Amino acid sequence: MRSLSFRLLCLTIFFVMLSEVLIYTPSIARFRLTYLTEKLDKAHLAALAIDGSPDRVISKELTFELLDHVGAYEIVVTGPDGDVRSLSRPMRPPGEVHVSLHAPMPLELVYDAFDALFQTGNRILRVTGPAPMDPSATVAVTLDEFPLRAVMYDFSWRILTLSVLISVFTAALVFVSLRWLLVRPLQRITGSLVAFRQRPEDRSTDLDDRGRRDEIGVALRELGLMKEEMRAALRQRTRLAALGTAVSKISHDLRNMLATATLISDRLSMSQDPDVQKVTPTLVKAIDRAAALCSTTLNFARETPPLRLSPVRLADLVDDLRQELEAPRGGSVRVLASGAETIELQADRDQMYRVFANIASNAVNAGADLLRIVAHEDGGRAVIDVIDNGPGIPEEGRGRLFQPFQFSSRRDGTGLGLTIARDIAQAHGGTLALERTGADGSTFRLNLPRYTDA
Numbered sequence: 001m002r003s004l005s006f007r008l009l010c011l012t013i014f015f016v017m018l019s020e021v022l023i024y025t026p027s028i029a030r031f032r033l034t035y036l037t038e039k040l041d042k043a044h045l046a047a048l049a050i051d052g053s054p055d056r057v058i059s060k061e062l063t064f065e066l067l068d069h070v071g072a073y074e075i076v077v078t079g080p081d082g083d084v085r086s087l088s089r090p091m092r093p094p095g096e097v098h099v100s101l102h103a104p105m106p107l108e109l110v111y112d113a114f115d116a117l118f119q120t121g122n123r124i125l126r127v128t129g130p131a132p133m134d135p136s137a138t139v140a141v142t143l144d145e146f147p148l149r150a151v152m153y154d155f156s157w158r159i160l161t162l163s164v165l166i167s168v169f170t171a172a173l174v175f176v177s178l179r180w181l182l183v184r185p186l187q188r189i190t191g192s193l194v195a196f197r198q199r200p201e202d203r204s205t206d207l208d209d210r211g212r213r214d215e216i217g218v219a220l221r222e223l224g225l226m227k228e229e230m231r232a233a234l235r236q237r238t239r240l241a242a243l244g245t246a247v248s249k250i251s252h253d254l255r256n257m258l259a260t261a262t263l264i265s266d267r268l269s270m271s272q273d274p275d276v277q278k279v280t281p282t283l284v285k286a287i288d289r290a291a292a293l294c295s296t297t298l299n300f301a302r303e304t305p306p307l308r309l310s311p312v313r314l315a316d317l318v319d320d321l322r323q324e325l326e327a328p329r330g331g332s333v334r335v336l337a338s339g340a341e342t343i344e345l346q347a348d349r350d351q352m353y354r355v356f357a358n359i360a361s362n363a364v365n366a367g368a369d370l371l372r373i374v375a376h377e378d379g380g381r382a383v384i385d386v387i388d389n390g391p392g393i394p395e396e397g398r399g400r401l402f403q404p405f406q407f408s409s410r411r412d413g414t415g416l417g418l419t420i421a422r423d424i425a426q427a428h429g430g431t432l433a434l435e436r437t438g439a440d441g442s443t444f445r446l447n448l449p450r451y452t453d454a
């Protein structure tokens with residue numbers, strides 16, 4: 001019942017019936033008009049019989065016969081020069097409804113036709129209009145409405161049966177062709193999509209487009225291409241996952257080996273031998289850097305811990321940043337903030353601090369001594385710009401700033417800081433992007449959800 005085919009079937013029947021109703025309305029009005037005009041014509045003819053008799057008087061019997069033939073109680077024909085011919089029965093029911101056929105309006109005809117259809121009893125109509133054969137003469141006929149209604153019902157019934165037949169037939173044709181052209185291909189596409197989601201590697205459910213040139217053909221081709229790309233991405237992902245595991249294991253073991261090396265280098269640094277004393281600092285530094293690299297890699301490979309969301313004041317994060325950057329460097333680095341007091345974020349405080357710390361440490365490492373944090377609200381979200389006065393980001397790195405291990409201009413940098421910062425921002429439902437960079441500094445823009453009570 002909810003399928004596309006069934007709805008299409010119902011819609012087609014409905015539309016065909018609707019168009020039949022639109023056709024029926026003028027035709028029933030036309031039908032009534034023709035019926036009444038014919039009556040005027042017959043009445044005109046009957047009245048002319050008077051002229052044929054001597055003294056223009058006809059017998060009662062002939063009068064009744066003529067009136068019966070027309071189906072009227074009374075006929076009055078007025079000629080162009082005012083001469084009147086009339087035929088009438090002595091007895092006729094009282095009361096009459098006047099119907100004028102002198103230049104009738106279409107809407108009026110439609111209204112009168114439906115009015116006639118919905119009557120319950122018989123009405124006596126007095127129909128006046130020009131004689132169809134001689135428009136200069138005016139004819140007035142008084143007759144029963146009942147026979148007119150009977151033929152109108154008959155006509156309507158025929159139209160209704162025909163409409164039902166036509167609509168069922170058309171609907172069946174439309175249904176079959178739509179099913180063939182649209183619904184079945186759609187069902188195949190849906191089936192193939194479901195199968196692909198369950199078993200992406202299984203190619204047996206792939207569809208061929210059979211050279212179709214229509215929209216379905218395009219959908220089939222695009223679907224095929226998309227599946228291939230997805231499969232390639234999945235294979236790549238599996239390889240990367242394996243690689244990630246291997247790197248993690250190596251880093252882990254390497255870190256343990258480096259721990260041993262650190263112990264030995266500590267012992268070496270106590271040696272009195274001047275040659276040994278000369279090389280140990282370099283050795284210790286190299287080992288420390290290697291150990292730090294192992295730790296960062298391990299941290300990155302680990303899944304990001306789940307967020308513990310709470311209201312976090314941006315001003316507090318800025319204060320923490322000041323403490324980390326300003327004091328230890330003897331005040332050579334300054335952190336300024338504007339708009340931060342009013343902004344409260346919905347965030348995991350520790351992780352969000354990492355975002356700011358990573359962006360800020362990059363700026364300081366690049367040589368900036370002034371950081372400005374400018375925040376404002378935009379559509380219920382917080383937009384935070386971190387602006388530094390450093391030398392800008394080297395041209396070759398700008399395209400791959402946020403890709404892990406891809407770009408670092410520092411000797412001991414891993415190229416992970418910005419990737420981590422962006423991952424955290426995205427986990428919060430936000431974004432991090434490089435807004436601008438140049439010789440006078442760089443701006444990173446964070447867009448983050450604000451804290452709400454709800």
Ligand SMILES: Nc1ncnc2c1ncn2[C@@H]1O[C@H](COP(=O)(O)OP(=O)(O)OP(=O)(O)O)[C@@H](O)[C@H]1O
Nearest residue numbers: 362363366392393408409410413414415416417418
């Ligand atoms: N504000 C900045 N000004 C100048 N260069 C920047 C700035 N921010 C980032 N960079 C450049 O982008 C590179 C990548 O930064 P990212 O934080 O990802 O890695 P990293 O700082 O090199 O290493 P780490 O993983 O230790 O943070 C940096 O090495 C630096 O060259």
Ligand SMILES: [Mg+2]
Nearest residue numbers: 358362417418
């Ligand atoms: Mg960094």
